[in-house]
Amino acid sequence: MKPSSPSLRPRKKPVQPRAVETYAWMLEAAAQILESQGIDAFNTNLVAERAGVSIGSLYQYFPGKEALLVALMQREKACMGADAATALAAPDGRAALAHMVGAAVRHQLDRPELARLIDVEETRPGVQQEVENVSNYLGLLRSTLARPDLPPQPDPEAAAADIAALVRLLVDAAGARGETDAQHLERRVLAAILGYLGAPSGIGDR
Amino acid sequence: MKPSSPSLRPRKKPVQPRAVETYAWMLEAAAQILESQGIDAFNTNLVAERAGVSIGSLYQYFPGKEALLVALMQREKACMGADAATALAAPDGRAALAHMVGAAVRHQLDRPELARLIDVEETRPGVQQEVENVSNYLGLLRSTLARPDLPPQPDPEAAAADIAALVRLLVDAAGARGETDAQHLERRVLAAILGYLGAPSGIGDR
Amino acid sequence: MKPSSPSLRPRKKPVQPRAVETYAWMLEAAAQILESQGIDAFNTNLVAERAGVSIGSLYQYFPGKEALLVALMQREKACMGADAATALAAPDGRAALAHMVGAAVRHQLDRPELARLIDVEETRPGVQQEVENVSNYLGLLRSTLARPDLPPQPDPEAAAADIAALVRLLVDAAGARGETDAQHLERRVLAAILGYLGAPSGIGDR
Amino acid sequence: MKPSSPSLRPRKKPVQPRAVETYAWMLEAAAQILESQGIDAFNTNLVAERAGVSIGSLYQYFPGKEALLVALMQREKACMGADAATALAAPDGRAALAHMVGAAVRHQLDRPELARLIDVEETRPGVQQEVENVSNYLGLLRSTLARPDLPPQPDPEAAAADIAALVRLLVDAAGARGETDAQHLERRVLAAILGYLGAPSGIGDR
DNA sequence: AATGAATGAGCCTTCATTCAT
DNA sequence: AATGAATGAAGGCTCATTCAT
Numbered sequence: 129m130k131p132s133s134p135s136l137r138p139r140k141k142p143v144q145p146r147a148v149e150t151y152a153w154m155l156e157a158a159a160q161i162l163e164s165q166g167i168d169a170f171n172t173n174l175v176a177e178r179a180g181v182s183i184g185s186l187y188q189y190f191p192g193k194e195a196l197l198v199a200l201m202q203r204e205k206a207c208m209g210a211d212a213a214t215a216l217a218a219p220d221g222r223a224a225l226a227h228m229v230g231a232a233v234r235h236q237l238d239r240p241e242l243a244r245l246i247d248v249e250e251t252r253p254g255v256q257q258e259v260e261n262v263s264n265y266l267g268l269l270r271s272t273l274a275r276p277d278l279p280p281q282p283d284p285e286a287a288a289a290d291i292a293a294l295v296r297l298l299v300d301a302a303g304a305r306g307e308t309d310a311q312h313l314e315r316r317v318l319a320a321i322l323g324y325l326g327a328p329s330g331i332g333d334r
Numbered sequence: 335m336k337p338s339s340p341s342l343r344p345r346k347k348p349v350q351p352r353a354v355e356t357y358a359w360m361l362e363a364a365a366q367i368l369e370s371q372g373i374d375a376f377n378t379n380l381v382a383e384r385a386g387v388s389i390g391s392l393y394q395y396f397p398g399k400e401a402l403l404v405a406l407m408q409r410e411k412a413c414m415g416a417d418a419a420t421a422l423a424a425p426d427g428r429a430a431l432a433h434m435v436g437a438a439v440r441h442q443l444d445r446p447e448l449a450r451l452i453d454v455e456e457t458r459p460g461v462q463q464e465v466e467n468v469s470n471y472l473g474l475l476r477s478t479l480a481r482p483d484l485p486p487q488p489d490p491e492a493a494a495a496d497i498a499a500l501v502r503l504l505v506d507a508a509g510a511r512g513e514t515d516a517q518h519l520e521r522r523v524l525a526a527i528l529g530y531l532g533a534p535s536g537i538g539d540r
Numbered sequence: 541m542k543p544s545s546p547s548l549r550p551r552k553k554p555v556q557p558r559a560v561e562t563y564a565w566m567l568e569a570a571a572q573i574l575e576s577q578g579i580d581a582f583n584t585n586l587v588a589e590r591a592g593v594s595i596g597s598l599y600q601y602f603p604g605k606e607a608l609l610v611a612l613m614q615r616e617k618a619c620m621g622a623d624a625a626t627a628l629a630a631p632d633g634r635a636a637l638a639h640m641v642g643a644a645v646r647h648q649l650d651r652p653e654l655a656r657l658i659d660v661e662e663t664r665p666g667v668q669q670e671v672e673n674v675s676n677y678l679g680l681l682r683s684t685l686a687r688p689d690l691p692p693q694p695d696p697e698a699a700a701a702d703i704a705a706l707v708r709l710l711v712d713a714a715g716a717r718g719e720t721d722a723q724h725l726e727r728r729v730l731a732a733i734l735g736y737l738g739a740p741s742g743i744g745d746r
Numbered sequence: 747m748k749p750s751s752p753s754l755r756p757r758k759k760p761v762q763p764r765a766v767e768t769y770a771w772m773l774e775a776a777a778q779i780l781e782s783q784g785i786d787a788f789n790t791n792l793v794a795e796r797a798g799v800s801i802g803s804l805y806q807y808f809p810g811k812e813a814l815l816v817a818l819m820q821r822e823k824a825c826m827g828a829d830a831a832t833a834l835a836a837p838d839g840r841a842a843l844a845h846m847v848g849a850a851v852r853h854q855l856d857r858p859e860l861a862r863l864i865d866v867e868e869t870r871p872g873v874q875q876e877v878e879n880v881s882n883y884l885g886l887l888r889s890t891l892a893r894p895d896l897p898p899q900p901d902p903e904a905a906a907a908d909i910a911a912l913v914r915l916l917v918d919a920a921g922a923r924g925e926t927d928a929q930h931l932e933r934r935v936l937a938a939i940l941g942y943l944g945a946p947s948g949i950g951d952r
Numbered sequence: 953a954a955t956g957a958a959t960g961a962g963c964c965t966t967c968a969t970t971c972a973t
Numbered sequence: 974a975a976t977g978a979a980t981g982a983a984g985g986c987t988c989a990t991t992c993a994t
Contacts, residue, residue, distance in 0.1 A: 144994095147957065166459070171984055182959045187986065248454055251510065253372070289511065290504055290522060297503030298496055304457070305495065316496065316530075323529010324522075353974090377967055388976045389969085399968065559953090578871070583988055594955045595990085605989065660866055663922070665784070701923065702916055702934065709915030710908055716869070717907065728908060728942075735941010736934075762973095765978065789963060800980045805965065 135191050136198045136258050142189065151189055153179040158200050163242040167249065172196070194255065201246050201259045208235040209263020216268070221275030226318055228268060232295050233314045240303030247296055266292055279326045291321055341397045342404045342464050348395065357395055360385040364406050369448040373455065378402070400461065407452050407465045414441040415469020422474070427481030432524055434474060438501045439520045446509030453502055472498055485532045497527055547603045548610045548670050554601065563601055566591040570612050575654040579661065584608070606667070613658050613671045620647040621675020628680070633687030638730055640680060644707045645726045652715030659708055678704055691738045703733055753809045754816045754876050760807065769807055771797040776818050781859040785867065790814070812873070819864050819877045826853040827881020834886070839893030844936055846886060850913050851932045858921030865914055884910055897944045909939055 142151040157179035161170055172193050176183040190196040211231035218224035236243045250259055260266070269288040273281055281287040298317045307313055348357040363385035367376050378399050382389040396402040418437035424430035442449045456465055466472065475494040479487055487493040504523050513519055554563040569591035573582050584605050588595040602608040623643035630636035648655045662671055672678065681700040685693055693699040710729050719725055760769040775797035779788055790811050794801040808814040830849040836842035854861045868877055878884070887906040891899055899905040916935045925931055 142957095144957070146994095150957080172986080173984065183986080184959055184988085185957075188957070191986095193985070244457075248457070251450075251454070286522070289507060290526070293503050293507035294500060294526060297499050301495060301499035305492075319532065320496075320500065320526060320530035323532070324526040325529070326525070378969080379967065382977095390971085390976050391974080393969070394974070556953095584990080585988065596955050596992085597953080599990070600953075656869075660869070663862075663866070698923075698934075701919060702938070705915050705919035706912060706938065709911050713907060713911035728904070731944070732908070732912060732938060732942040735944070736938035738937070738941070760978095762978070764973095768978080790965080791963070801965080802967085802980050803978075806978070809965095811964070 136195045136254060137191070138189055138195060138199055139187075139191050140189060147189075150179075150181055150185060154181065154186055154189065154196065155200050155203055158196055159204075159239070159242055162200075162245050163239060167245055170197070194252075197249060198255055198258050201250060201255070202262045204235075204243070204246055205259055205262040205265075208232065209265060211235065212263060212265055212268055215272060221272055221278040222322075224272045224275065225278070225321060226314070228265070228272065229295055229317050229321065230310075230314050232265075232299055233310050233317065236299040236303050237308060237310050237313070240306075244300045244303055247300055273325075281325065287325070290324065294320060294324065342401045342460065343397070344401060344405055345393075345395055345397050356385075356387055356391065360387065360392055360395065360402070361406050361409055364402055365410075365445070365448055368406075368451050369445060373451055376403075400458075403455060404461055404464050407456060407461070408468045410441075410449065410452055411465055411468040411471075414438065415471060417441065418469060418471055418474055421478065427478055427484035428528075430478045430481065431484070431527060432520070434471070434478065435501055435523050435527065436516075436520050438471075438505055439516050439523065442505040442509050443514060443516050443519070450506045450509055453506055479531075487531065493531070496530065500526060500530065548607045548666065549603070550607060550611055551599075551601055551603050562591075562593055562597065566593065566598055566601065566608070567612050567615055570608055571616075571651070571654055574612075574657050575651060579657055582609075606664075609661060610667055610670050613662060613667070614674045616647075616655065616658055617671055617674040617677075620644065621677060623647065624675060624677055624680055627684065633684055633690035634734075636684045636687065637690070637733060638726070640677070640684065641707055641729050641733065642722075642726050644677075644711055645722050645729065648711040648715050649720060649722050649725070656712045656715055659712055685737075693737065699737070702736065706732060706736065754813045754872060755809070756807055756813060756817055757805075757809050758807060765807075768797075768799055768803060772799060772804055772807065772814065773818050773821055776814055777822075777857070777860055780818075780863050781857060785863060788815070812870075815867060816873055816876050819868060819873070820880045822853075822861070822864055823877055823880040826850065827883060829853065830881060830883055830886055833890065839890055839896035840940075842890045842893065843896070843939060844932070846883070846890065847913055847935050847939065848928075848932050850883075850917055851928050851935065854917040854921050855926060855928050855931070862918045862921055865918055891943075899943065905943070908942065912938060912942065 142148045154175060158170070158175045161174055161178060170193075172186055173183055175196065176186045179186070186196070190199065208231055211234065212228050215224040215227040215231070218227050250256060266288055269292055270284060272278070273284055273288055273291075295317055298320065299313065302313050348354045360381060364376070364381045367380055367384060376399075378392060379389055381402065382392045385392070392402070396405065414437055417440065418434045421430040421433040421437070424433050456462055472494055475498055476490060478484070479490055479494060479497075501523055504526060505519065508519050554560045566587060570582070570587045573586055573590060582605075584598060585595055587608065588598045591598070598608070602611065620643055623646065624640045627636040627639040627643070630639050662668060678700055681704055682696060684690070685696055685699060685703075707729055710732060711725065714725050760766045772793060776788070776793045779792055779796060788811075790804055791801055793814065794804045797804070804814070808817065826849055829852065830846050833842040833845040833849070836845050868874060884906055887910055888902060890896070891902055891906060891909075913935055916938060917931065920931050
């Protein structure tokens with residue numbers, strides 16, 4: 129995964145139905161390889177083989193290995209972001225926060241290893257900016273923190289970043305430990321966040 | 335970084351003074367390459383060159399690339415662990431916790447990129463067990479959480495793991511954002527932990 | 541450009557007006573790519589794209605990449621050959637020679653890089669025989685050398701070949717150096733030829 | 747032969763005797779492949795195989811395929827240049843010119859196909875400047891043309907370039923036609939040059 | 953006739969590791 | 974002990990060509 133010179137954007141969007149299918153297969157193959165064999169086994173030849181397409185087809189849609197990874201990240205992030213975005217409809221900040229945490233937790237526990245690896249690879253230089261705004265998680269978080277029922281933060285920017293990181297890592301760590309109880313996990317993460325924000329967290333009932 | 339069949343332990347401990355120096359140079363070269371060029375540029379030939387030794391010599395001390403990485407991780411963890419261990423002398427749980435967080439923060443802000451990369455690579459299968467007990471951070475954390483002035487935890491094991499993860503990620507994220515104010519960061523992390531633990535966090539003075 | 545098994549002749553002549561146009565576009569696209577990006581960038585997919593046709597269409601007219609190149613060469617040679625052929629009408633050998641050189645020079649300076657590349661690629665095995673007789677340059681030259689006002693040559697075959705080569709390279713080299721003054725170039729080439737032939741060359745007025 | 751980004755200079759000079767041998771073998775293998783199979787068959791794997799070394803060894807000395815080609819060109823040019831340089835000792839301009847032509851002819855007829863291909867590939871962008879000054883042929887030519895027994899040239903720069911081109915192409919063309927008589931060829935080329943220069947050429951005895 | 957998705961042989965290059973000196 | 978030349982498996986990517994639609 130050295131070169132990195134080729135663009136990180138897909139070369140072309142599939143239009144014909146057959147191509148749409150091919151494209152989706154390639155992303156899913158990439159996902160499966162990542163979660164079952166890890167990043168070191170992630171190579172374009174293997175992805176193509178697993179997707180049941182030729183290596184040439186893969187390169188018709190993606191200019192390089194990393195672009196494939198980015199497209200997969202975006203697929204995952206978009207999915208999670210859509211779920212999280214419904215938090216805007218929540219009646220108050222607490223509920224919205226709960227919903228956002230819930231979205232992250234559900235997403236993570238759906239395919240834990242894949243989610244964890246994507247979180248890790250997201251830190252690659254150049255990749256981050258391609259992926260970060262797909263789910264507008266950070267932006268949503270900032271809006272939510274500004275709601276009146278949550279304690280005002282002296283540095284809202286840092287608070288949002290901290291919380292995003294906090295959600296991500298707690299959830300990753302739980303996934304890595306094999307936890308599968310979304311409810312329990314969600315409550316703990318929410319408690320940590322509320323504690324961090326300085327809000328009474330009702331931890332007693334945990 | 336595929337063939338992880340060779341052992342992850344150093345082949346031999348350097349005994350002669352010159353060998354000790356060589357050994358240290360190799361680790362430091364590895365560290366510098368990691369922090370300046372990233373994991374993708376981290377290869378044995380480059381490490382040897384930067385260390386000013388031949389590739390053959392490198393393989394006299396390390397059975398393979400991954401063992402070199404592990405040794406570096408251990409060097410870093412040991413250093414941080416020694417600092418954290420002094421928390422045992424703290425008068426109460428809060429102070430101990432603060433000291434442990436402080437140790438992590440100081441270590442991270444010392445060489446942020448190196449620390450972040452090591453945290454990431456630590457999750458490699460096989461690597462984790464070689465490294466985790468070098469600094470007894472988790473163990474220390476468990477003891478500290480059991481101190482009487484901190485709220486008792488229903489699942490101390492999970493709590494310790496969560497907190498360790500929490501410290502790591504908040505601090506990594508801060509390092510990645512370029513934060514350099516150890517005091518400020520330390521306070522925020524501590525607030526998150528105490529919030530998580532359900533303890534009044536004195537956030538007011540943040 | 542390895543598999544030269546397919547024929548070098550176009551698959552079919554375009555008959556419908558639209559097809560004629562398409563065919564011409566493909567040749568022109570090939571020409572433009574050659575002159576602007578060089579032989580290494582010359583590939584069938586790019587030519588098709590630039591010509592605004594599908595790769596499938598290109599292969600309907602040409603059995604392979606090399607056939608496309610040959611067709612382009614023939615287009616260029618035919619054009620130059622027609623100009624040179626009017627030398628037959630010249631009153632004497634000197635004038636005829638001058639006209640032939642002039643044709644080559646004009647052609648070369650019209651699209652220098654294209655002409656140069658074609659000269660180079662013409663030496664490919666198999667290609668040469670397809671292209672050499674399109675412009676009957678060599679034949680014309682032989683006839684011209686036999687005219688009574690030019691010195692008789694002991695080996696007319698070799699002389700014609702030498703002169704053709706001489707014209708080509710001097711003109712290529714001038715094109716590569718960026719010369720654009722056709723008159724000046726023409727005079728120098730003619731001087732070289734007459735010198736080679738052992739004829740007084742009237743260099744004084746050069 | 748697309749990428750061309752890697753440097754065109756050898757990665758390192760071989761120092762150990764074994765390495766010197768390896769290096770020479772690689773150049774010779776490259777030469778043999780070029781002359782027997784042409785530029786399209788010239789690839790690094792084949793060169794390594796023919797040289798009896800591994801592909802890895804080839805890349806220890808050359809940063810890429812093109813650098814190998816350049817090194818070969820330099821080997822050939824240097825050899826010819828050394829021969830041509832003795833022309834400085836010639837008593838007059840004519841003799842010097844004759845010697846320079848002789849050097850080119852001898853070199854060309856030694857390995858005609860190799861020499862021809864190198865002349866062609868020399869025009870690659872980036873390659874030219876790496877190779878052109880190895881044999882100082884053009885410089886020598888300029889000095890020689892300035893000698894008092896040769897007719898003064900209005901544009902010595904252009905004249906030298908023309909003559910260099912002329913020598914090269916006549917000699918290439920002869921090699922391509924399979925000529926092997928160096929004497930005969932040399933006389934014809936010299937005649938052409940002297941004619942071009944406007945000097946009485948004694949063509950009569952050709 | 954035209955399209956363009958798909959193919960896959962083949963080439964370039966890297967880098968972990970070995971071993972003769 | 975140290976050296977560094979040599980190895981070769983592995984993987985990224987291109988592009989000429991085919992063929993179902």
